[in-house]
Amino acid sequence: MAEEALFAGPAVRRLRKRERLTQAAAAARLDISPSYLNLIERNQRPVSARVMMRLVEQFDFDPRSLREDEAIGGIDGLARRFADERFADLGIDRDEMQELLAAAPQAAAAFARLYDSAGSVGVQPDDPMSASRREIERWRNHFADLDMAAEELADEMRLSRGDIGIALTERLRERHQLSVRVLPREVMPDSLRRLDLHARQVQLSEMLSVASRNFQLAIQLAQLEFSKAIAAIANAAKFEEEAARALFARHLTGYMAAALLMPYGRFLRACEATGYDLPVLERRFGVSFEQLGHRLTTLQRVGQRGLPFFMVRIDRAGQFSKTFIGASTARFIESGASCPLWHAHRAFDRAGELQAQFVALDNSGDRDGGWLTMARTVEGSGAPGEAQFVVVLGVEAVLANELAQARGISLRADDAQPIGPGCAQCHRIQCSQRSLPPIGRRLAFDRVRRGVTPFEFTRD
Known part of the structure; x- marks a missing residue:
């Protein structure tokens, strides 16, 4: 597959x-x-x-920073913003947007920032969740200091041994004089974990799986031993609302817990040795599929980078409850809507089965290089079956040839399943699955012909 030409003149000049x-x-x-x-x-x-x-050798420069357009979602991110009905009469096509990105990427970024801060129709971009997510993506979901601290603690606790739960329990007992107690659901009907300082106990719900119990213990340990480091990062973000800071701090605490259970160096070596075999990694580190997915989006240590995975979590209504882009270029998941042709939705009917699919974003006749995506159901906290989601992991197809989950799947460009970023943002012509017309396109009507889609529209 030929590599895409990288035009990054303004970045090199700056x-x-x-x-x-x-x-x-x-x-x-x-x-x-x-x-x-x-x-x-x-x-x-x-x-x-x-x-x-x-450039890398002489200026110690991260080559991914040469692509400023990725910060705003590239051509698709810019098209999403220009699709606003307020710009419909200007007739701005993708060629013009591409020229803007190539010639004046900072001007394009300024427009995107202004548009996002003002908000588009029906969207509140400055709500606490959005603000926290933006800060996570500003860091590309990699916090080097937390990773290093977690790795040192994991070595000190010898967490490479079999039962991680025992090691975490011993650390809480010896260093913090806290015992661990698993309580019946009727005692903790609305809680998964509780710190009872009067009884000197970390109390866990019996409804948690073993992997979830270990994760909750790791979170408790992170709160006790790394609260200052986490607070320093969270406070430096200067959020306008305390709720956004608290959400970001909660993410950092979970990040620390995952880094403790899956120490960076050992985890990356296992990924590379197994071809990122997801079931093997789950069992080797005693984690859940969702915990594993989180960790795979964080592997960006300088000189020791993993593959750039993205992760989303989807509910049955198609809503994205989690979105982590990390170092990936998968900006199509930023729309918060997904395509029904994506096998991520099929996973709900095949609980526990890993659904691998080669997809390519097909929008206005432009198709990207494609993505290998892997989707599987996960259960929420509480009783089995009370809440169900699908977690989707994805990596660029050009990087996926050696992955364990790519075996038996053709990654030839012609074999990709075309998908879009949700019907309202998708400009793909003649899609029989379309349920909404795309924003910013003029509808077309033909009295003597009925097409395969309920909505036909002009191509420009």
């Missing part, structure tokens, strides 16, 4: 100016001619792999 270098000086460090650098900065030449490696 990097050079940040280093206070002339084009000649920067070109010398990159081992290219000044005229070639000039063409790159004017977006008349792509950034080749060799030049990118020199």
Whole structure:
């Protein structure tokens, strides 16, 4: 599969100016001619792999930062914003949006920021949940200091041994003088975990699975031993509302717990050795599918990166209750709506089975390189069957050839199932599954012909 040409002239120019270098000086460090650098900065030449490696070596630069358009969701993120009915009369097409991204990415980012802060019709982007999610994605869901601290504690506790629950219980008893007690549901009808300092107990509901019990113990340990480190990160975010800060701090505590159960170095080595075999990793680390999914979105340590997974959790109504993009470029999941052609929805009828599917975002005739997605049902807290969700993990198809779950699945571009970012944002023509017309397109009507979709619309 041919690699997409990377035009990142404005980013390279800003990097050079940040280093206070002339084009000649920067070109010398990159081992290219000044005229070639000039063409790159004017977006008349792509950034080749060799030049990118020199940028990394000479400027200690993360190459993913060259793609400013990813911060706003690329062309699809920009199209989603321009699809607002307030811009419908301007006739802005995807070619114009692409030109804006290529020539003036900072201007495009400024428009996106202004649009998001003002809010689109029916959306409140500054609610606490959205604010917390934006901060998580600003960090790309990787918190290096917390990972290092968790890894050190895991080594100290020798968590590589078989029963993690025993090690966590011993740590709570020896360091914090807390015992662990599992209580009947009728005693804790509305709680999963409770810290009773009077009785010096960490109390857990009997309804928790073994993996969930261990995770709750790890959360309690993180709250006791790393509260200052977590608070420092959460307070530095400067949220406008306390609820947003509290949600972000809760995420950081869960992040710390996952990092304790799945220490970075050992976990990444296991991922690479098994081909990211999800069932094997679940059992090896004693975690749930959802806990595993969270951890896979965080593997971005400099010099020791894992594959860039994304994760979403979907309920039966198609609502996204969790969205973690991490280092992935899967901005199509930001829409908060999914395509019925995605096998993620089929997973509800096949509880416990892993549904792997090769999909490609097909929108306005442009198809991306495709994604290998893996979906499975998970149960919520409480009694079995009381709440059910589907957790979906995904990685770019070009990176998925060696994955265990890719065996037997063709990753040829022609074999991908086309999907869209929800009907209201999808501009795919002639989709028989369509339930809503796309925002910003003019509906078309034909009195002598009935098409396969209930809504037909103009292509521009």
